[in-house]
Amino acid sequence: MENKTLKNTQDENGLKNRVIRVGTRKSQLARIQTDSVVEMLRKRYLNLHFEIVAMSTTGDKILDTALSKIGEKSLFTKELENALERNEVDLVVHSLKDLPTSLPPGFTIGAICKRENPHDAVVFHPKNYGKTLNSLPEKSVIGTSSLRRAAQLKRRFPQLEFKDIRGNLNTRLKKLDEKEDFSAIILAAAGLRRMGWENRIGQILNPEDCLYAVGQGALAVEVRARDEEILDMVSALHDGETVLCCIAERAFMRHLEGGCSVPVAVSSMLKDSQLYLTGAVYSLDGSDSLKDTMQTGVNYPQQNEEGPNDDTQYVGITAKNIPRHAQEAAENLGLELASLLLSKGAKRILSVARQLNDAR
Numbered sequence: 001m002e003n004k005t006l007k008n009t010q011d012e013n014g015l016k017n018r019v020i021r022v023g024t025r026k027s028q029l030a031r032i033q034t035d036s037v038v039e040m041l042r043k044r045y046l047n048l049h050f051e052i053v054a055m056s057t058t059g060d061k062i063l064d065t066a067l068s069k070i071g072e073k074s075l076f077t078k079e080l081e082n083a084l085e086r087n088e089v090d091l092v093v094h095s096l097k098d099l100p101t102s103l104p105p106g107f108t109i110g111a112i113c114k115r116e117n118p119h120d121a122v123v124f125h126p127k128n129y130g131k132t133l134n135s136l137p138e139k140s141v142i143g144t145s146s147l148r149r150a151a152q153l154k155r156r157f158p159q160l161e162f163k164d165i166r167g168n169l170n171t172r173l174k175k176l177d178e179k180e181d182f183s184a185i186i187l188a189a190a191g192l193r194r195m196g197w198e199n200r201i202g203q204i205l206n207p208e209d210c211l212y213a214v215g216q217g218a219l220a221v222e223v224r225a226r227d228e229e230i231l232d233m234v235s236a237l238h239d240g241e242t243v244l245c246c247i248a249e250r251a252f253m254r255h256l257e258g259g260c261s262v263p264v265a266v267s268s269m270l271k272d273s274q275l276y277l278t279g280a281v282y283s284l285d286g287s288d289s290l291k292d293t294m295q296t297g298v299n300y301p302q303q304n305e306e307g308p309n310d311d312t313q314y315v316g317i318t319a320k321n322i323p324r325h326a327q328e329a330a331e332n333l334g335l336e337l338a339s340l341l342l343s344k345g346a347k348r349i350l351s352v353a354r355q356l357n358d359a360r
Helices: 002-015 028-044 078-085 147-156 169-178 189-194 228-237 240-256 324-343 346-359
Strands: 019-025 049-055 091-095 107-112 120-124 141-143 161-163 184-188 201-205 219-224 264-271 274-282 289-297
Touching: 002 228, 019 028, 019 078, 028 049, 028 091, 028 169, 028 189, 028 219, 028 228, 049 078, 078 091, 078 107, 078 219, 107 228, 107 240, 120 189, 141 169, 147 161, 147 264, 147 274, 147 346, 169 184, 184 189, 189 201, 219 228, 240 264, 240 274, 240 324, 274 324, 274 346, 289 324, 289 346, 324 346
Parallel strands: 019 049, 019 091, 141 161, 141 184
Antiparallel strands: 091 219, 107 219, 120 184, 120 201, 264 274, 274 289
């Protein structure tokens, strides 16, 4: 414990006279997530001052088009990264699933906080309280803006219909409750819990029903890769288990060249020093799919690795306080699982999905 306090004091000494500016999107959920990260930093660094700078992103402004149709990889991050590049902010808090697997040069993910529940949740229209997706009447309409969710759920619940729904959490819940267009909508459980709306969750979808998005449920702190003081400060927030799971997931996605415009899904778990990764790709209607699971050992001791490769990134993540060999093993797991699916025909499924989505 003494060492940690000493380290925190050293970090503070370098930053003492700086106001640390934290960039965030303007939505209520983004603000709640950013506040929670700033609170964790305030508890660790009692003498530092933090200021939150909120801004709108392209993804917040385009509300009438499905995300997968906009085709921009950094929909919710570009404006924030521009501010980071111009030194207008020192760090930015994101939902990790919004961050592309390749970051622009000069940026890195300096912290990944402990993951909230990564699964998807079903929120039902008030008239359907107490039901599950299986017990809804045939042809009930389910709202989701995610190709990944729609593809898996069409496959699992062919009797239901799926329609796009856009907007932030508040807007989507309003559309559900105040109109009769949707019987239920699918949202990330993590967002609902952070907003304090856990009581609206009618059903949590387990991995058999619906694998989740890469990085879902985890918060990421993006910083300038060369800003050592800020990088050292935020690295205290890294959660080792979440980092290894997310490195594997992001490596899987990157090797498949997946993104919002194709249905790619994962599930990961660290148990008894073994990292397990399940990954899948789907056609848009879910009729065609490939899914597999692999595992690897990640039990490596932390070594003093200061030196020329000190700032090695794994799929955009810098985590000096987590054994490098464990991070390498996690990245290789993602690459190997993606290669396995590619060898079975994943590229064909994804390129057809991409073409069909572009043509919609």
